[in-house]
Each structure stands twice: as structure tokens, then as C-alpha cells.
Amino acid sequence: MDLLFVHVSRFLHVLVCECVPLPDSDSQMYGEIHSPQYPLPYPPNLQKQWEITVPEGFQISLTFTHLDIEGSAGCYYDSITVLYDEKVLGKFCGNENSADGHHPGHQPILSPGSRLTLIFQSDDYNPDRKQNVGFSAQYQAIDIDECSAPEPEDGSGPLCSQICLNTLGSYLCACHHGYKLRSDQRTCMCKFGEWRGRFSVIDCGEPEPLLNGGVTLLSGFQNQYLSVVQYHCNEPFYSPYGGNNGKISD
Numbered sequence: 001m002d003l004l005f006v007h008v009s010r011f012l013h014v015l016v017c018e019c020v021p022l023p024d025s026d027s028q029m030y031g032e033i034h035s036p037q038y039p040l041p042y043p044p045n046l047q048k049q050w051e052i053t054v055p056e057g058f059q060i061s062l063t064f065t066h067l068d069i070e071g072s073a074g075c076y077y078d079s080i081t082v083l084y085d086e087k088v089l090g091k092f093c094g095n096e097n098s099a100d101g102h103h104p105g106h107q108p109i110l111s112p113g114s115r116l117t118l119i120f121q122s123d124d125y126n127p128d129r130k131q132n133v134g135f136s137a138q139y140q141a142i143d144i145d146e147c148s149a150p151e152p153e154d155g156s157g158p159l160c161s162q163i164c165l166n167t168l169g170s171y172l173c174a175c176h177h178g179y180k181l182r183s184d185q186r187t188c189m190c191k192f193g194e195w196r197g198r199f200s201v202i203d204c205g206e207p208e209p210l211l212n213g214g215v216t217l218l219s220g221f222q223n224q225y226l227s228v229v230q231y232h233c234n235e236p237f238y239s240p241y242g243g244n245n246g247k248i249s250d
Contacts, residue, residue: 028054028141029058030138031138032136032139033136033137034137035048036134037134038133039134039136040133041132041133042132044122045123045124051116051117052116053114054115057143057146057168058141058142058144059110059114059144060110061142062082062108062110063139064136067092067094067103068095068134069093069094069101069132069135071094071095071099071100075092075101077093078093079092080092080118081120083117085113089111090104092104118137143169146171147171159171159173160186161186161188162174162176178190207229213234214232215231215232216229216232217229
């Protein structure tokens with residue numbers, strides 16, 4: 001007979017320690033990018049590309065502190081384009097007060113992952129146009145909270161079966177009191193051998209006696225839930241109706 005004991009604790013005990021390696025240099029965590037010759041006017045016929053990377057487990061927050069690029073519909077001529085894995089997050093030109101451009105504003109642009117690509121381009125020089133000075137932007141690494149991310153669409157379930165703890169650049173799984181992590185470091189199981197307190201076994205009492213027969217225990221323990229018993233009739237009486245065996249239940 002299998003007995004399942006459930007222990008409920010009113011307290012949560014979690015002790016987690018982790019050593020997180022620091023990035024190789026501070027330049028990986030933050031920096032500044034600006035157009036060529038900034039704050040002087042940028043040159044014509046230009047295409048300049050920057051690759052921004054931060055450590056895994058972080059995303060990039062990019063903020064344009066100043067933007068003054070020749071404005072046009074759809075930023076067709078001069079522009080600064082922000083991409084993540086070839087997906088365009090924004091294409092900007094003009095300035096804060098222009099009507100024919102697309103200004104990013106002062107809200108940061110967040111990358112889904114740990115890298116960003118910036119592409120700045122300008123067309124042929126036109127002396128009749130206003131001399132624009134380009135752009136200046138700052139970026140910094142922001143820790144990704146993996147524990148707040150939605151469950152994967154592949155049906156693999158949550159990152160942690162019980163407790164998810166966000167750490168710097170990563171996450172850790174933990175368990176409630178009375179449980180321990182499995183080898184996959186994600187799911188929890190009962191921590192046998194550490195129960196405390198008193199537990200009582202379900203006792204269903206003696207089976208009702210037969211007028212002309214008896215009861216034999218086939219499996220389990222006497223009077224306990226789900227034990228299997230066998231009824232028999234004394235000679236010369238007939239066998240019980242519906243079979244000889246039965247289970248003790250409530």
C-alpha cells in the first residue's frame with residue numbers, strides 16, 4: 001500500500017549563492033556613439049555601421065541624446081537605422097522640431113537581446129541644404145529578468161517549477177521547504193527523510209462481519225485505506241454475489 005504524506009509549511013526557506021563573472025571591461029556595459037565629425041556637420045556619401053554587444057543575459061538600452069539629420073519622408077536620404085538581428089527597430093532623421101522627419105524622442109530603445117546594429121548613411125552633398133550635425137547616443141546594459149518572461153511556446157513549461165530567482169545576467173531555480181532540485185536544475189521533488197511532526201494513518205475500521213462467512217486480508221495492512229480483502233462463505237452457503245474481492249475505502 002502506497003501512502004502519500006503531504007507536509008505544508010507556513011514558511012519559505014531559500015538560500016541561494018552564485019558567483020557571477022564580471023565583464024572584461026566597463027566598455028561592454030555602457031558607451032557612447034556619435035556620427036562622424038560630431039558636433040560638426042557630417043560628411044556626404046557616407047555609410048557607417050556600429051555593432052554594439054553586451055554580455056549574454058543583458059539587453060541594451062539605447063538613448064539618443066541629440067539628433068539632427070536631414071529630414072525627408074520615410075528618412076529616404078539621410079538616416080540612422082537601429083536593427084536587432086536584421087529586424088529594424090527604428091529608422092530616424094530630422095530633428096525634434098522638424099515636420100518631415102522621424103525623431104526617436106527621449107525614450108530609450110530596448111533590444112530584445114545582447115546586441116544592436118546601428119547604420120548611419122548620408123547622400124550626396126547639397127550646398128543649398130542646412131548643414132546638419134548628425135547624432136549622439138548613449139547605451140547601457142540592462143539585466144534581463146528571465147523570471148518575468150512568458151513561458152516558451154514549445155510547451156517545455158516554465159523555467160522553474162516552483163521558484164525562479166533573477167540574478168545578474170542569469171537566473172536560478174529554487175524549491176519550497178521540503179523539496180529539492182532535480183538534476184535538471186529546474187524541477188523540484190520531495191526531499192525524503194526530512195519530514196517533521198506526527199502523521200496519522202487512515203483507519204477505515206473493521207469490515208462489516210458476514211452472517212455465515214469471513215474476511216481474509218490479501219494485501220496492505222488491516223483496516224487501512226485501499227487494503228484488499230477477500231470474503232468467503234462458510235459451507236454449505238453460496239459464494240458472495242458480485243465476486244469475492246473488495247477494497248477498503250471510505
